[in-house]
Amino acid sequence: MEKTDRPSHLDAFMAPRSVAVIGASRKRGQGSFNVIENMQAFGYGGKIYPVNPLADDICGISSYGHVKDIKAPVDIAIVATPRDRVPDAVRDCAAHGIKGAIVVPQGFADADGAGKVLQEELKRISRETGIRILGPNTLGVLDAFSGFSSSFMPLKREKAPVGVICQSGVFFVGSAVFTGALGKGIDIGNGCDLDFADALAYFSADDDIRVIFVHVEGLKDGRRFLEAAKEAAKKKPVIALKAARTARGAEAAASHSGAMAGQWEVYEAAFRQSGIVSAQDPEEVLDYTKAFLRLPPMTGKRVGLVTFTGAGGIILIDSLAMVGLEVASLSAATIDAVKALSPPWMPIQNPLDIWPALMKKGMKTVYRVALEHVLRDPAVDGVICIAIAPEIPEQAQLDATDVIRDTAAAFKEKPVVAWLYGPNQRGISEKIEKGGHVVAMPSLPRAARTLAALSRRGQFLRNDEKADMPSLA
């Protein structure tokens, strides 16, 4: 639980003006995992100093026999030697005035007893010399904005406002299926020195980043993590995926990143208090990231539903109940407006099943009237729209994309989530999201969970506002 007052130097890690690569590989091309080749492909514009006593030239750059031979200033080093040589390499970097080292290799606390000893030595070197260490067992950092990445895995550069903090490269390589995109990433790895709290503080202050995602297997300093997360959550949404939740998972995590996993329930409660939105499942990370980037927080728990299908409405009611949201009791004005369009025998309530009405009056008119009234209804905090996702032209007149997109854009203060059923779910979902004020979910339970996340965020911001007020006096 020691306190770290030393600067994290993460600004240098993320956007170094110059970088030394210790143990730079001469192999190139497919399957070589060549860090320097990847940096060049990623578009890094700073100075690269390969260090490899056996090479003259690496990827077209003159190589150095030893880091001390580099006569120009070096911001950070990437250390990619076999594990036994890592401590000396880091010590040499520190002696040469380098502020930070990314220690890439596996085989430390994630491996055997000898590895644990080596990791302790790294920690000691950092304390003694002041050099900050990221890793070991890490892909390091990625910054699509500065154009720097230390990843030995080739990755795409995409300036997305999403910052990822993780303990495994899978969240860099697999960002498309976890967060959708990865603008900046910090892989803590085994976390012998730099830790989650440092990365949280960094992304919290970073204006390029609008949503932070944290993958946690285990924490060494829980209090520091929660404080940093809470500070960050005041500024932007923080989503956490706590892995190693079961006893068996925790056991495996101890050997993966050398971390103690701790009790899941304890984490869950602490996360909630700190304003972290906890994802139970990697798909929730994807959904929540998308929603936080596009939709406002939800100011309450009351959901209005507009649907083509009664059966879909019922699945949705179940889904809302399971995540603690409420089916809004709609105002008389809303009920009356839809009643006026429906056959007299049709019971009108929330969910607004507009099928009988649209069979008579046409889809666009009915959907627009219903959605406008629901969005304007003071008894409603957020809305879920159910509509068809047609592929065959004969169903095209039932495509409600334009109506939902345009109506939602006129009521930006309430979140609107859509579930589109039919053969063209993917295509219509992309179309409806283009306006920027609707998010489409592939299933109703995921639509409900996403609104619940927006509601938890809204609640945290309201409580936080209240909690902070006394301190202003």
Add this chain to the structure above:
Amino acid sequence: MEKTDRPSHLDAFMAPRSVAVIGASRKRGQGSFNVIENMQAFGYGGKIYPVNPLADDICGISSYGHVKDIKAPVDIAIVATPRDRVPDAVRDCAAHGIKGAIVVPQGFADADGAGKVLQEELKRISRETGIRILGPNTLGVLDAFSGFSSSFMPLKREKAPVGVICQSGVFFVGSAVFTGALGKGIDIGNGCDLDFADALAYFSADDDIRVIFVHVEGLKDGRRFLEAAKEAAKKKPVIALKAARTARGAEAAASHSGAMAGQWEVYEAAFRQSGIVSAQDPEEVLDYTKAFLRLPPMTGKRVGLVTFTGAGGIILIDSLAMVGLEVASLSAATIDAVKALSPPWMPIQNPLDIWPALMKKGMKTVYRVALEHVLRDPAVDGVICIAIAPEIPEQAQLDATDVIRDTAAAFKEKPVVAWLYGPNQRGISEKIEKGGHVVAMPSLPRAARTLAALSRRGQFLRNDEKADMPSLA
């Protein structure tokens, strides 16, 4: 709880030689919901008799003023009149010797008191005259094999071996997002006469159908349903999605299909005993359908894992624990084979984290050795493979698709599920499924749940075999 011994006539409903459409509409084209136009587009080859006293010709077919004017034999009728005229229309059909009527309109037990009275009248007519009724409040039937559909919603024709039984047209229109495909469908609607049990018995005996999916809001005769489901489950997998699970959902279901929903826990236990695989979520229906069509049942609970990523392995261990599956304790032969390819410091256990090995020996060799050993291992009942889904060419040498697909094809008796992470998840998933012996899932929890469904199916078949043995003596 009355017993129905009358034949269901579902063979006539699904593949009628001739069909009368009572209340046939003269409107055509987009938004007209014209049943006859849809039948023609769907490729129906039987005889169509439009009945509409105000029209001479509907969709190019001579129209009749009354059903009794049709001089040729008629198998079934589609009734699409306003609700008040439905009872007389059905009575006329019965008098004319028609075996079955699909009653399309809403406004019966799903609506108001008058609607409930009308539905009771329909039930009485069926009992008295012998005509079987599907509905009211239904899209009716769809049979892509016979080429007949009564749907007023235009639908695609796709000969998939999936039979859907539901209480709402959303499962016809949205089949792409529920079951992936829909070869045959029976929409029970409000179920005034023909019920789930009839449809289950029909699909159970139907060789075109390999997987049955049932959407249940509520049941009128639970025992008959469970008996029919159990008989069907002995022959093919039966997946059920029970909607209206929460109190609020049940309330809404009462007004949607007029059904009493009942206690979810009671259903869940009864489903399990009857060999029904219960889906908690519409996405599980999609996953399970795909898996049952391609993979064998799993003969136990022990899962072997081959992974590029330790972090992914840990999420998977959590996911397995949550669905009651076990992380297999691998045999010494399997451990030794992977150990021989790995650095000496790498702890080798299940999940088999092969990253350090493949960095040294190349992906294809290592993945193949590991997967072959796991599949051959007598301590393993099913396998989950984790691999990258590369999009950029620089990652292509890590594409394990061929290895996983070909190795799995050589061990058909154990189910193999893959999770592919990376930007091209969809493309690589399609590629890996082409061999027919691997199913790809979009997330690790879904991969685990799918194996659990295959394991439940295996357990039911084993118990059923045992349970049936005494009765053979």
